[in-house]
Amino acid sequence: MDLSKLIMEYKGYYAIVKIDAEDQIFVGEVFGIADSLSFHGTSVEELEEMFHQSVDSYFDACRHFGKEPERWELI
Template identity: 60%
Template sequence: MNSMLEYKGYHASIEYDAEDNIFVGEVFGIADSLNFHGTSIDELKATFTQCIDNYLELCKKIGKSPDKEFKGSFNVRIPPALHKKAALAAANQKITLNQYVTQAIENSFNKAKNFKETIIYIPYATQHMNWESGIDNRIQTLYNDDSIFTTEEKITYVGN
């Protein structure tokens, strides 16, 4: 589910204001404050595009470069010990810390996208009924109770 609006490379998050019975939107990722609202989805979309168009027109009129949502640069605060680990790992790979962090972020998306989990249910025991004698015999099922891991798949055997 995507609850964001997008127009001309700008994105906005939407919330519902129950007190005023309106949708309120805020453009994010830029230093300037751009907000809009509407009582319906269509009105909200229209005021969002109008907000962006007005912003771009005003910037042009006053000779200001409009803020861009993602500049490719951001500050991250991490514990000093983690900073040290990352810097040493980058140095060992003969890459910059920026390259190391970029790879780590890219890998986090790849893992989430490609991860597949398969769960195979095998009961601990199955019941076998001898219909002629009326006797229940328990037959134990043998299986590997260790999980098998690969880079893209985790298989777990589960019993009852």
């Protein structure tokens, strides 16, 4: 089993998480949208908080620019 990659979900958005062993952090990237959303944390709690902040900030930016947030349907 490969535990170096994990999937997280928040408000219907998904992120893949990798472990950066050299820097001792978790690094996540939201997938299923054309925009780039990435985040990191030194603990699971911090990682989850930063993921939520990234998605919420994405919603705020979409509202600010008058565009609909993207979300690709995952099969």
